Amino acid sequence: MKFRQHQEQAQAQTFKLFAWFAVLLAGLVVAINGLMALAYKLLMPLSHGYPALFFETNSGVILLFVLGGCLIETQRLREGGGQRVAHWMNGRLVKDPDDALERRLLNVVDEMAMASGQTVPHVYVLTREDAINAFVAGWSPQDYALCVTRGALDRLTRAELQGLVAHEFGHLKEEDLPMAMRLLALVWGLSLVHGYGQTLMSPDEIGHVNPVRWVIGLVFTAVGWLGWGAGRLLQAAVARQREFLADANAIQFTRTRDGLGNVLRKIWFDQQMLGGQMRHPQADMVASLLLHQSTLSRCMATHPRLPERIHRICGAVLAPMPAPLLRLEKAEPRRPPPIAPGVMLAAASPSQQPTQASGQARSPDDADAVGRLRRLAGPREKRMAVLALMMSAGNRHERKLWLKLAEGLTHAQQILDDVQGLRPEHLVPEFERLCKSIAADPLSDRRALVEAARDLLKADGRVSPRDRLWWLTLRHQMSDKKNSRPFMRPVTGQGRELADLQDDEMTHVIALSAYLARFVPEAEAQGLLAATSRAWYARVIARCTHRVQDLKPDGKIPDADALMHALAGVQELSWMIKPVLLRAWVEEALNHSPGGLLSNDTANALRLMAGLMDSPMPPALASHYPRD
Structure with a gap:
């Protein structure tokens, strides 16, 4: 994913959408004036012209309802800031916890605040929510609140939690929260036009209906309903574009797309198998703030579809990923005393930098x-x-x-x-x-x-x-890398995706993947490939090419010469494509491992292969090992 390019595209789209909102409001004024003029002529066919200030009054009433309603709703939303929203969603403030998972969350928040250059928000845990989700709320750095569900703490690895938190910091960086609040207020203001029309159409105290008022009310009701619906569509469209921008920022902050990509895959799995929805009865009220919230109506959806977001992040629509409960055997150290919200994090010395402790404990x-x-x-x-x-x-x-x-x-x-x-x-x-x-x-x-x-x-x-x-x-x-040519020579190139590999390069990838299939994700039994190993191999090759008719492993292990030739060929790949290939091996191993957890033998084999390819380990693999 080229996050800088997506940032520019998302920002341009957002500006266009705001321009359309202004056009919507102008269209609403013109439509009501036109319908009111038509209604006046129907009711007063013999009149000449229109009463004084007829159009000005209509326009003033519309703007009064829309903009006045917007100001009222904005003031209401400002009361209490993000912490009020957090408490309303049954959130519990996390300060200096004894819980290891909550301590890990605070450390991750500190790291992402430093990476993004943003303030440290108040951190809340939604203890009653088992779904994987999060949101930020508030108007200013002083009242920002970051809320993370308990399900996210219990079922996300550290790298994935970083991706989730980084997404929320992406909203802070782009100042999305005030914009989201104002959009909500504008939509509420548009709904007042509809409500005003309903009031005009209602009967008086003795049950009589004034025909003139009823016709005028019908005009306001019809146009107000259309304006409200268009406003909701526009609000959803703006929110969708801001989600893409926040995704791009998350990749920029974490320098990896695996963390957030795997979070979305786990949410997708939850929605398919477990429902994956928030339990709070009013969760829809903050739907536009959540990391993701599904809806039956695609037009009214405040978030892009999960496959589309995963494709933008990972370069392909990867399969949903199970999200088993974690076993955090070693607690992370307590973070330093928190910086007061609203104070920008300054560059810290290495001794003051947040540490990434391993999830592995040593006896x-x-x-x-x-x-x-x-x-x-x-x-x-x-x-x-x-x-x-x-x-x-x-x-x-x-x-x-x-x-x-x-x-x-x-x-x-x-x-x-x-x-x-x-x-x-x-x-x-x-x-x-x-x-x-x-x-x-x-x-x-x-x-x-x-x-x-x-x-x-x-x-x-x-x-x-x-x-x-x-x-x-x-x-x-x-090998003597300084004084002689190693048996595998590193060469850079411009490869970007696995699907771009040439035929000779694919031959090397196929041979090496077939070799790894002997013990990834499980060892062979009496010379025969296990079913999971065959499935792993098939999924890896499917990421590289659609020509699968003659690419199945034949049960013959590549001999030493063939293996050396394949290794040399893979080493010749671009430094950009080798991590992509490694990530494909690791992700499919996770997908085909019990509970979505790598065995030690599988992780060791993939780490050794990363060393052979002179390529860094993907975060999903690195998290398997302790950090000293």
Whole structure:
């Protein structure tokens, strides 16, 4: 998604829509004057001309109702500001919570305030709402209120919560709240014209109906109803354009489209399977403020359709995503004392920046093992730790060879015990850290390490797809990138979307995806692909091409030469398209994993592949791992 281009388009559309609102009001004045002139001639056929100030009076009455009603409604909405709306929606103010999810919300709000350059609003949680939603309300920075549903806290990852909060800060940045309030007031003012007509048509105290008043009331009722309906349509159109602009700003603040994109996919899933609507009986009153609110009438909808928003954000209409409850095992640190609303956040020093704590907790034994591994200083100790990290758990042949290679090393058993005591999500980060620390060792030592790893992984007489991936990653990390050409040469280009890949590039993507399908999202069983792996592969290829007739995996694992050729080809892809391919692998793995959660084996395989491609991990994958 080119968010800057969408920002410019949305702003231009908003200006046009406001111009149309002015045209609507002028049209309303002309229509009522014309109908009143016609009614006067029907009732007074013998009269010449019109009474003095006839048209001026009609115009004044219309403007009095519309603009006067607007001022009255605006004043009413200003009372209490955003906090009044939050309390009205049964929101609870969050200040210094003990709840880990609420503390995470406050930290995310601080981060997005800093990223957007906006003030920190009052934060409320709608404790009775299970749907995933949020909104901001208020007139000025002093009374801004950000309300997030409990369902969003319980079922969104940290990256997704950032996307949701960033969307609301996008509204603050574009000053959408005063505009939304004024549009609401204008529509209410237009409804007064209709109400005035109904009053003129009603009978008096003794039940008599004045024909002249009734005709005049009919004119005001008909035109007022049309004006009110047109105003609602215009209000919905303005709100839809502002939603696109807020989406674009959210991507600008978070620097990723996965967070907000996955939030909308989860809302879509909720609406299809669970209803996904707010419980508050008056939720429709703030529908234009919500992150999303569905409606039966497409014309009156205050939000664009979810597939359209997802397409603009992700570049394709991705499938709805389940939203299981999170298990937050480690609480985030408490945020610093909140800055008073209305005070702009200044640039902070690194020590004052909000931290992104991992959702993974370390047990005491795991923390001790990590600490000992990070204190390894000897070159041989580090190399043996790398080999231990590459071993398959429970493989006695590999263990036996490892102990033989470690003969004479004083702390060999401790290193092996520490590696085997690590949590699964710590294996690849420690492997990458150790590889980086020994990448500057003499070339002969690095070559010996790669050869030892090859012998170790085939100690049981076979090399699994998982083993080959680890070995290729080690070889890539140990390659002499400074003094010689690595076995995969990075080349930049201008590719933008997977659908733009050439035939030869697609051949490499197909081969590499077929290889990954052996253990993503689950391992093969007796040489056969599992049904979920086949479905994962089919969805990945469907994102790249519509020519699916001969692209199904045939059960044959690409050999070493074919795999190396595919890796080299994918490495030649543009630096812009490689993250897109990685994201497709990760998103489809999430879609085909139980509960929408990656297994440790799947996450490790995708992280190793990201290293092979020299591409950053998508946020959905990075959130699986701890941050130190």
